[in-house]
Amino acid sequence: xxxxxxxxxxxxxxRLLTLALSIIIYPVRLLAGPSxxxxxxxxxxxxxxxxxxxxxxxxxxxxxxEDLSGPPKSLKMGATDWQLQITGSIHQPLxxxxxxxxxxxxxxRIITLSCIGNPVGGHAIGTAVWQGVPLxxxxxxxxxxxxxxxxxxxxxxxxxxxxxxxxxxxxLLVYRMNGEPLTRQHGYPLRLMVPGLYGxxxxxxxxxxxxxxxxxxxxxxxxxxxxxxxxxxxxRIDSHRDGEWLPVRNTVxxxxxxSGDRGIQYVQVSLNGERSWQLAHLExxxxxxxxxxxxxPCKFPxxxxxxxxxxxxxxxxxxxxxxxxxxxxxxxxGIHRIHINVL
Numbered sequence: 001x002x003x004x005x006x007x008x009x010x011x012x013x014x015r016l017l018t019l020a021l022s023i024i025i026y027p028v029r030l031l032a033g034p035s036x037x038x039x040x041x042x043x044x045x046x047x048x049x050x051x052x053x054x055x056x057x058x059x060x061x062x063x064x065x066e067d068l069s070g071p072p073k074s075l076k077m078g079a080t081d082w083q084l085q086i087t088g089s090i091h092q093p094l095x096x097x098x099x100x101x102x103x104x105x106x107x108x109r110i111i112t113l114s115c116i117g118n119p120v121g122g123h124a125i126g127t128a129v130w131q132g133v134p135l136x137x138x139x140x141x142x143x144x145x146x147x148x149x150x151x152x153x154x155x156x157x158x159x160x161x162x163x164x165x166x167x168x169x170x171x172l173l174v175y176r177m178n179g180e181p182l183t184r185q186h187g188y189p190l191r192l193m194v195p196g197l198y199g200x201x202x203x204x205x206x207x208x209x210x211x212x213x214x215x216x217x218x219x220x221x222x223x224x225x226x227x228x229x230x231x232x233x234x235x236r237i238d239s240h241r242d243g244e245w246l247p248v249r250n251t252v253x254x255x256x257x258x259s260g261d262r263g264i265q266y267v268q269v270s271l272n273g274e275r276s277w278q279l280a281h282l283e284x285x286x287x288x289x290x291x292x293x294x295x296x297p298c299k300f301p302x303x304x305x306x307x308x309x310x311x312x313x314x315x316x317x318x319x320x321x322x323x324x325x326x327x328x329x330x331x332x333x334g335i336h337r338i339h340i341n342v343l
Contacts, residue, residue: 043066043115043116043117043220043225043327043328044066044117045064045065045066045115045117045118045124045199046064046065046066046124047062047063047064047065047122047123047124047126048061048062048123050123050238052238052239052240052241053238054238054255054256054293056127056286056293057110057127057128057129057178058126058127058128059178060128060177060178060180060183060186062126063113063126063128063177063186064115064118064123064124064125064126065185065186066115066117066124066199067157067159067185067204068157068158068159068219069157070157070185071157071184071185071188071205072155072156072157072205074156075156075184075188075189075205077181077184077188079189080097080098082097082098082189082190082207083095083096083097083207084096084097084101084173084190084206084207084208084209085207085208085209086138086139086142086208086209086210086211087208087209087210087211088148088152088209088210088211088212089144089145089147089148089211089212089213090142090143090144090145090148090211091142091143091144091145092141092142092143093142094138094141094142096138098175098189101133101173101175101190102175104133104137104138105133105134105137106131106132106133107131107132107133107134107172108129108130108131109129109130109131109172109193109195109287109289110127110128110129110130110286110287110289110290111127111128111130111172111193111195111287111289111290112125112126112127112258112289112290112291113125113126113127113128113193113199113202114198114199114231114234114258114331115198115199115200116198116199116200116220116225116226116229116327116330116331117327118234118327118331118332119327119332120234120324120332120334120335120336121236121237121336121338122236122332125234125258125291127286127290127291128177128178129177129178129179130172130174130176130177130193131174131175131176131177131179132172132173132174132175132176132190132193133172133173133175134171134172134173135151135168135171135172135173135192135209136168136169136171138173138209139151139165139168139211142211144165144211145211145213147213148165148211148212148213149164149165149212149213149214149215150162150163150164150165150211150212150213150214150215150216151163151164151165151167151168151209151210151211151212152209152210152211152212152216153192153203153206153208153209154203154206154207154208154209154210155203155204155205155206155207156205156206156207157204157205158219159203159204159205159219160203160216160218160219161200161201161203161216161218161219161220161221162212162215162216162218163194163197163201165211167194167197168194170194170195170196170261170289171192171193171194172192172193172194173190173191173192173193173206174187174190174191174192174193175188175189175190186204187204187205187206188205189205190205190206191203191204191205191206192204192206195260195261195288195289196230196231196260196261196262196289197228197229197230197231197260198226198229198230198231198331200218200220200225200226200229201229224328224329225328225329225330226329226330226331229330229331230260231258231259231260231261231331232259232260232320232330232331232332232333233257233258233259233262233312233313233314233318233319233320234257234258234259234312234320234332234336235255235256235257235258235267235294235310235311235312235320235335235336236255236256236257236310236336237253237254237255237308237310237336237338238254238255238256239251239252239253239254239255240253240308240338240340241338242338242339242340243338243339243340243341244338244340244341245340245341245343246300246340246341246342246343247343248343249299249300249301249302249342250297250298250299251297251298251300252295252296252297252298253269253271253280253295253296253298253308253310254293254294254295254296255267255293255294255310255336256291256292256293256294257282257291257292257294257310257312258290258291258292259312259314259315259318260289261288261289262314262315262316262318263285263288263292263314263315264282264285264292264312264313264314264315265312265313265314265315265317266279266280266282266312266313267279267280267282267292267294267310267311267312268280268310268311268312269294269296269298269308269309269310270307270308270309270310271298271300271306271308272306272307273306273307273309274307274309277311278296278298280294280295280296280310281294281295281296282294283295294310294312300342302342303342303343304341304342305339305340305341305342306339306340306341306342307337307338307339308337308338308339308340309335309336309337310335310336311335320335321333321334322334322335
């Protein structure tokens with residue numbers, strides 16, 4: 001006790017309790033290690049207002065956008081000083097300019113791309129015709145060393161992420177989208193496209209590919225987002241809006257379903273608050289990596305308010321879960337539901 005300072009019994013007991021708690025809590029904090037950063041709020045993809053008809057190929061100007069701070073100012077359309085470097089644990093380093101890259105054999109693929117931050121029923125997803133050079137061909141030239149296991153991708157905006165070396169077999173280095181050169185918003189002059197993975201892996205404004213014998217922690221992984229970023233099964237109702245009024249009882253419910261590179265086995269729709277489910281008709285997918293359109297003609301038995309829901313399964317018998325989870329850290333879970341009013 002400090003001489004000359006009076007302390008009441010209650011004050012003494014509170015100080016004693018505080019000291020005891022600090023003795024208990026401090027070692028626990030040390031054992032727990034540094035606190036993890038909170039889920040970032042900046043994962044906010046933007047997309048054009050949706051219509052009731054979803055086109056098979058999403059127009060470039062309506063394709064969703066997600067990035068850190070927009071296109072790098074250093075990359076102008078038509079610039080001639082851009083180069084792609086392939087470095088790291090390889091026997092033959094490569095440096096390619098735009099002209100040299102365009103001379104390489106290219107392929108076109110229809111691939112659906114989804115943002116990991118896309119909400120249930122959201123439109124941060126689109127399908128495009130992507131043209132580019134298969135990454136595996138450039139890696140064959142670079143000749144990775146025996147213990148190489150990771151492909152690290154670095155963009156001109158400072159963004160970086162990685163994929164395992166074995167996932168590069170279907171990856172494309174894309175320079176055209178829907179028959180035109182990439183726009184600046186979508187990664188001009190070069191971006192990665194890996195079927196089956198969320199957009200956080202599809203690095204835009206690509207300038208360097210490093211082959212590494214070590215694992216890599218990417219920009220979003222440092223903020224505790226998914227390391228694998230594997231697309232989850234999703235399905236969405238497009239033909240009707242929540243709260244819509246229908247003047248007739250006969251209608252056709254339509255929408256899309258998607259599961260990355262695993263295809264869609266079936267889609268089920270419920271018209272009665274999920275007491276029962278009906279199989280929807282599936283259209284033929286445009287590619288093994290594209291979304292699937294589904295439809296269900298139906299007739300509502302009477303006037304009233306109906307809850308419509310949709311769910312899907314992939315070709316490997318994985319089923320869309322009804323357990324709702326937010327996008328952080330692995331992408332959303334949960335099925336899309338709407339209410340409609342039949343007159």
